[in-house]
Amino acid sequence: MRMLRESTHVRFIARVPVIDIRRQEDLMHLRRLEADSGIFFKLDNASASACRLKLDVTPDRQTHKIGYDGRGIFNELIHLAKMYRAAPKFVVQPVAAIVHYGKVIGYAMERVQGKTLEALSREFVEGLVSRSELDAVLANVGAAFKTLHRRRIGHGDAKASNIMITESNEVVLIDPSQWNFTYAHFGVRQSRLGRDRSRLGDLLRN
Ligand SMILES: Nc1ncnc2c1ncn2[C@@H]1O[C@H](COP(=O)(O)OP(=O)(O)O)[C@@H](O)[C@H]1O
Ligand SMILES: [Mg+2]
Secondary structure, three states: OOOOOOOOOOOEEOOEEEEEOOOHHHHHHHHHHHHOOOEEEEEOOOOHHHHHHHHHOOOOOOOOOOOOOOHHHHHHHHHHHHHHHHOOOOEOOEEEEEEEOOEEEEEEEEOOOEEEHHHHHHHHHOOOOOHHHHHHHHHHHHHHHHHHHHOOOOOOOOOHHHEEEEOOOOEEEOOOOOOOOOOHHHOOOOOHHHHHHHHHHHHHOO
16 A cells, blocks of 8 residues: 655554544545445444544545544554454454554555355345355454464454355454443443453354
């Protein structure tokens, strides 16, 4: 991917280049990327206004009213990049951080050609996918998590809608938990790794 001109606040995040959507040049680049079907964009849903920026931003439009702390999506990107480096075969590749006023509001990643495990399970229930095909996929899901866990890295939100399956039944993990201690505010402290382990049995019994 072409290197972008230096951004005002953040130049590079977790070795992922930054697109600052206030810059006409970067914005054009973002739109070119978007037009290319090889890229999938994720903007933080926590900020409706940030999402609207995707469609709305023009270089002269005032966007100062967005008082938004994008720490969640920032953490998600950092962790995704870490997972990708540890297990590139099984994790979606982050392509660019999307930044607005120095805050990460989203990221671009490789578009996975396939469907979620959730969709595949539904097809199984409808009789469109065989037991043996589902079992083969679940074996790959197990292998993907095992590879990550061997490196002491957890995903943290292991569920069927966060696992993509390609046409050749390969597993691509997306959407990791933004935080390591997910339920800290309920007094339950569990790491991404711990949370994966407690969920994986159910997931693989699909
Ligand atoms: N890289 C991708 N390629 C193709 N589809 C994707 C990709 N990332 C996400 N999706 C689709 O979008 C849905 C929502 O994405 P996800 O990252 O899980 O967001 P959320 O945080 O809202 O759950 C996924 O369940 C999947 O269907
Ligand atoms: Mg998800």
